[in-house]
Amino acid sequence: MTASIKAGGRLHGEPAGHGLRRILLKLSGEALMGEEDYGIDPQMLKRVANEIREVMSLGMQVAVVIGGGNIFRGAGLARAGMDRVTGDHMGMLATVMNSLAMQDALEALGLYARVMSAIRINEVCEEYIRRRAVRHLEKGRVVILAAGTGNPFFTTDTAASLRAIEINADLLLKATKVNGIYTDDPVRNPKATRYSKLTFDKVLMDRLNVMDATAIVMCRDNNLPLRVFDLTKPGELLRIVRGEDVGTLVVNGQDAAGD
Template identity: 55%
Template sequence: MKYKRILLKLSGEALMGDQNYGIDPKKLNQYAQEIKKVKDLGTEIAIVIGGGNIYRGVQAETGGIDRVQGDYMGMLATLINAMALQSALEQNKMYTRLMSGFKVENVCEPFIRRRAIRHLEKGRIVIFGAGIGNPYFTTDSTASLRAIEIEAEVVLKGTRVDGVYTADPEKDKNATRYTTLSFQEAYEKNLSIMDMTAFTLCQENNLPIIVFDMNKSGNLEKLVMGEEIGTLITSK
């Protein structure tokens, strides 16, 4: 394996499948099976998942909800997704632990760095919910921060496209995919990969990011084994 310990970042929207909102059980099980392939290789896996399929704090202000309140509502949405993913993983015979950025003691553990690392060492998949527990931070920032804290070797950002493009490939048929990028190049080209806080955290800590298509079967496994899939962003 190329990577022994990874952090997988999934979007909440991906869980909708073909639905307009909510969670598609088929998509949830598909992701669980893809993760199991990697787990069976002996990879230590941590996961951060968004909540956009349920609620977005950033959009709350347009509906008259205070931004801070909206962000906390969004964090609770990520916990719902995390619990759903945890259930799907366990149904596929994997051991998991769900850790939250703030206390929700009836359903998960609070995030404690050393405990999270110990769970990984014992072969458990660790899911981080509720962001970092504070408003104004995205789940991208959570993924970067938690990856650094647990000493992951890479952040794997699973999306519905197969990497980073010169333009939106769904709108521009002439868009071309980058195979590799430096953090500086991504800044200069103003590419929307992660929010600035998340991106800067990865750059300052020399933590590579790979953007790839999570919906294509086998991609996650191939990445862990070292195949060049998606777009790699590094401090080169």
């Protein structure tokens, strides 16, 4: 693998330790809202970009998928009476807006970033082509994958699973507002306990609210590990890359379940 850009004394493409070389980070659109009621909180955007920079300094290759729920959510628009396909197309465009904002924040920190869209908007971003995306990663660029899968009725969680598999990511990271997966809603049930590790089959069987079923099945069938962690806690992303036990790890295997 060619490595042409140094970061923190390491070459991009060189493993960052603990078997991780390439990760895909899934962010919800709501995560970018921070303390705002709508849209993007500039401070939150800057903080996330800085955490990505810290991870890149270890030589990690990073791809990002961002939702669009802070601007438009296709399913919600459909419930309000809009045609579902039209609503989903609007949601895809919202993810492009978020992705462009993230690209700008990363470049302001001195990183190289590329937005690649599943729908053609060539005037503002690149078209998603798998081999080109991989090449960007190998060159040390953050690849921000926008517009979901490019198809209506599929969530950005499913897009994250799909893209992670396509680019041969070692780990899919799902950023949330809680520090992992719990036996029950920890807000409503203070006795709920956190899983440190469990299987994809248990997530599906118990209908644990992690990602939609399609995304989980894709991870399971392609043996792609998933880690769910708390984005609101600074430094968690870096801790994961360093090999610390953060959040909940979801894998294949009969012996993975445990608190």
